[in-house]
Amino acid sequence: MATAAFSDEVSGDSLECSICCYTFKNPKVLPCLHTFCEHCLREWVQKNDGDTFLCPICRQPVPLPQDGVEGLKDNVFLARLVKAVTEHHKIRQGKDVLLCTSCDEGKPATSRCSECAEFLCESCESAHRLVRATKGHTLFTFEELKTGKYDKVFRARTAPPCSKHSGEILKLYCRTCETPICNECALFEHRDSQHDFARIEEVAAEKRETILALTPQCQARMQFFCETEGVQKRLKEQLQLNAEGARQNVQKTVQTLIALVKEEGERLLTCVDTEEKSRRKQIDAGIEAAQISLASAKSTCEFAETLAREGGDYEVVSFSQDMTSRLNDLTKPPADTVDFELANITVDYSVMEHKLTTNSPKSAQYSLPTPMERELCSLLKCALQNRTSSRTGLPDLKPSGPRVSGNVSRKVHGK
Known part of the structure; x- marks a missing residue:
């Protein structure tokens, strides 16, 4: 069975920035x-104000160094991996010309040194084989590298140079300071007895063992998070169902109340119409009586003025007693007064209030079904039980008490 090529094993999402979706360029690693x-x-940072910003993936706050993004830690591992994969791809494809990285003459490279990770032209290759410091190095031609048999040379990592001492390689690791150091650093800055340092490959072996020991715990937690994601999605679906049920309940209750109010409204309108009709008859009777009295008074006054002006002595004397009596009656206060209460209409809502109280909607609760809650709790418990006894830090779940799954029920006023 053929073994996958080095570039095929590590290429893909692991070498792509999740923001621009292109291969990493000068990758910076966050504390998360x-x-x-x-x-x-x-x-991304320009969109945030302040001394911190949120990680674009996990949203954890990240302190911004004084010199900005440039001060964030370089992901040397991914930078070298991108470089190695890019070089391997170019050699396997043979489309792009790789230049010699050992000289400044710009000549095309013909081989690669396994130890130095340098591409060499023919001249530098010859010199590389002669110089005492490098003559023992293993060189591979491009034709050999194209076969894929020597992909391991691309996996090789050379120790970076010390930034404090020129020409020195970071071959040691100070456990006290938790930093790689070179021989010069060990002789001067880290020479007292308080500093505990060892060869970097020894420390790397210990760190690898620790990392690999912690990885299964992380995988167990990944399973728990996977189950949690599934449970949350189930909760979301149930929430949508509950919300839809609540909406239907509200609509039905509103329609019922509207029908009840309309029915009572029609009855009250009928009462208003009846009361108006009754009072209108009384007012019309008063208007008619006033009109009759007005006509009578008018005719009496007109007759009295005509009699006094045009009548003879005998005629005036003959009518004087009746006329005087009639005129005196008209000067007296009227016996009937206007009833201003006839213009008032009272609407009695007590019956409607009683009906609304009697038919008042009760609170409706749409909750997570108990069987489903038990099922979801069981899923999370199983994920927890899959951990070893050393895996701690995840919450305990109990069916009773506060619900781990969350309460998606909401009390709404409905019938």
Whole structure:
């Protein structure tokens, strides 16, 4: 069975920035171990104000160094991996010319040194084989590398040079300071007895063992998070169902109340119409009586004025007694007064209030079904039980007491 090529094993999402979706360029790693291109992070940070910003993936707050994004830690591992994969791809494809990295003459490279990770032209290759410091190095031609048999040379990592001492390689690790150091660092800055340092490959072996020991715990937690995600999605679905049920309940209750109010409204309108009709008859009777009295008074006054002006002595004397009596009656206060209460209409809502009280909607609760809650709790418990006894830090779940799954029920006023 053929073994996958080195570039095929590590290429893909692991080498792509999740912001720009292109291969990493000058990758910067955050404290949460998520990595992004430097220019992508710079644009991301510009959208945030303050001394911190949120990781684009996990949203954890990240302190911004004084010199900005540039001060964030370089992901040297991914940068070298991208470089190695890119070089391996170019050699296997043979489309791009790789230049010699050992000289400045710009000549095309013909081989690669396994120990130095340098591409060499023919001249530098000859010199590499002669110089005492490098003559024992293993060189591979491009034709040999194209076969894929020597992909391990691309996996090799050379120790970086010390930034404090020129020409020195970081071959040691100070456990006290938790930093790689070179021989010069060990002789001067880390020479007292308080500093505990060892060869970097020994420390790396210990660190690898620790990392690999913690990985299964992380995988167990991943399973728990996977189950939690599934449970949350189930909760979301149930919430949608409950919300839809609540909406239907509200609509039905509102329609019932509207029908009840309309029915009582029609009855009250009928009462108003009846009361208006009765009072209108009384007012019309008063108007008619006033009109009759007005006509009578008018005719009496007109007759009295005509009699006094045009009548003879005998005629005036003959009518004087009746006329005087009639005129005196008209000067007296009227016996009937206007009833102003006839214009008032009272609407009695007591019956409607009683009906609304009697038919008042009760609170409706749409909750997570108990069987489903038990099922979801069981799923999370199983995920917890899959951990070893050393895996701690995840919450305990209990069917009673506060619900781990959350309460998606909401009390709404409905019938």
